[in-house]
Amino acid sequence: MKIREIRELPRYLRRRARMPVARFELISSREPELVSVALNDVVLLDPEDTMAEVKERAAQIARFREKGLLTTRYDIRFADGDLEALYEDSALFGELWVLSQQGRGKEGYLFDDARVRMGVITLTPKGRDLFGVPEPGAIRF
Numbered sequence: 477m478k479i480r481e482i483r484e485l486p487r488y489l490r491r492r493a494r495m496p497v498a499r500f501e502l503i504s505s506r507e508p509e510l511v512s513v514a515l516n517d518v519v520l521l522d523p524e525d526t527m528a529e530v531k532e533r534a535a536q537i538a539r540f541r542e543k544g545l546l547t548t549r550y551d552i553r554f555a556d557g558d559l560e561a562l563y564e565d566s567a568l569f570g571e572l573w574v575l576s577q578q579g580r581g582k583e584g585y586l587f588d589d590a591r592v593r594m595g596v597i598t599l600t601p602k603g604r605d606l607f608g609v610p611e612p613g614a615i616r617f
Contacts, residue, residue: 502587523566545603550595
């Protein structure tokens with residue numbers, strides 16, 4: 477593990493054992509089970525974050541996941557409505573939504589809507605040891 481990578485990880489995760497994360501998905505209004513992940517492991521620090529910034533954070537999260545330092549889950553909710561609104565109102569999600577709307581009503585175009593799916597990043601015991609973070613629940617969010 478490079479010290480540089482640790483410094484670039486969002487400060488929030490270094491101070492706590494959990495943090496919210498989002499996934500931007502394209503969905504079909506005609507076939508609800510049809511979902512395509514457009515952007516995974518999205519951590520926004522500002523609603524105007526660029527694609528490059530978001531992808532770099534996602535790559536860091538992937539590297540830490542591969543090293544067994546954290547897990548990501550999208551089957552449980554962690555964030556409140558205000559945080560979800562931040563992601564839905566972000567420039568990047570706006571671009572995805574516009575893209576989904578361009579094909580709406582066209583024959584054969586399946587992904588005609590977009591959504592934000594909130595999830596949670598959790599440090600593993602190995603990750604908590606490395607970052608010096610207490611057990612989950614020891615610090616209030």
